[in-house]
Amino acid sequence: MLEQTTEMNLLYDFYGLLLTERQRTLLELYYHDDWSLGEIAEHQGVSRQAVFEAIKRAQATLTDLEEKLGLLQKHLKRQKIAEELLQRLEEMPEARAIVKPFVSELVDID
Amino acid sequence: MLEQTTEMNLLYDFYGLLLTERQRTLLELYYHDDWSLGEIAEHQGVSRQAVFEAIKRAQATLTDLEEKLGLLQKHLKRQKIAEELLQRLEEMPEARAIVKPFVSELVDID
Numbered sequence: 001m002l003e004q005t006t007e008m009n010l011l012y013d014f015y016g017l018l019l020t021e022r023q024r025t026l027l028e029l030y031y032h033d034d035w036s037l038g039e040i041a042e043h044q045g046v047s048r049q050a051v052f053e054a055i056k057r058a059q060a061t062l063t064d065l066e067e068k069l070g071l072l073q074k075h076l077k078r079q080k081i082a083e084e085l086l087q088r089l090e091e092m093p094e095a096r097a098i099v100k101p102f103v104s105e106l107v108d109i110d
Numbered sequence: 111m112l113e114q115t116t117e118m119n120l121l122y123d124f125y126g127l128l129l130t131e132r133q134r135t136l137l138e139l140y141y142h143d144d145w146s147l148g149e150i151a152e153h154q155g156v157s158r159q160a161v162f163e164a165i166k167r168a169q170a171t172l173t174d175l176e177e178k179l180g181l182l183q184k185h186l187k188r189q190k191i192a193e194e195l196l197q198r199l200e201e202m203p204e205a206r207a208i209v210k211p212f213v214s215e216l217v218d219i220d
Contacts, residue, residue: 069124
C-alpha cells in the first residue's frame with residue numbers, strides 16, 4: 001500500500017486533467033505545497049469545513065477514476081514487468097543494453 | 111488516421127466506463143452492433159434526432175477524454191516501440207525469445 005499523500009499525488013498526476021480548475025488548485029495546495037486546511041481556507045476566504053469537504057470530494061473523484069480506469073495500478077504493473085525483464089537479461093549484457101531504453105520508454109509513456 | 115468507427119470503438123474500450131449506462135448502450139448498438147439511428151430510435155421509443163444528438167454527445171465526451179488523457183495515443187505509441195524493439199533483436203533470437211512475452215504484456219496491460 002502506498003502512503004495516502006503519495007497515492008493522491010500519483011492519482012493527481014494521472015487524472016488531474018479530469019478535475020475542475022478549483023479542485024486542481026485545492027489539491028495542489030494541500031498535497032503538493034503542503035498547506036494546512038486552515039491556511040487554504042484563509043487564503044481563499046472560505047470556511048475550513050468548505051475546504052475540507054471540497055478536498056474530500058476531489059479525492060473521491062480521483063479514487064473513483066482509478067477504480068474505473070486503473071491507470072496507477074497499470075503503471076505499477078508495467079514497472080514490475082520491466083524490472084523482471086531486465087533481471088532476466090542480467091547475464092546477456094549486450095541484449096540488456098539494447099532492451100533497457102526501449103523498456104524505460106514503454107513504462108515512462110504514462 | 112484511424113477510420114472513425116474504429117477510432118470510436120477503441121476510445122470506447124479505453125473510456126467506456128466513464129460514460130453513463132445510457133451512453134454505453136447507445137454506442138454499443140450504433141458502433142458495435144451496427145444498428146442504424148432509426149432502428150435504435152424505434153427500439154428505444156424516442157426520436158431519431160434524440161438518438162443522433164445523444165450519440166454526438168457521447169462521441170464528444172470520448173474525444174474530450176482522449177484529448178485530456180491520451181490513452182489511445184499512448185497505446186499506439188507503446189505498440190510501435192514494442193515492434194521497434196523486437197526488430198532490433200532480430201539477430202539475437204535467444205534474447206528475442208525472452209523479451210517478446212514481457213513486451214507483449216507491457217503493451218497488452220492497457
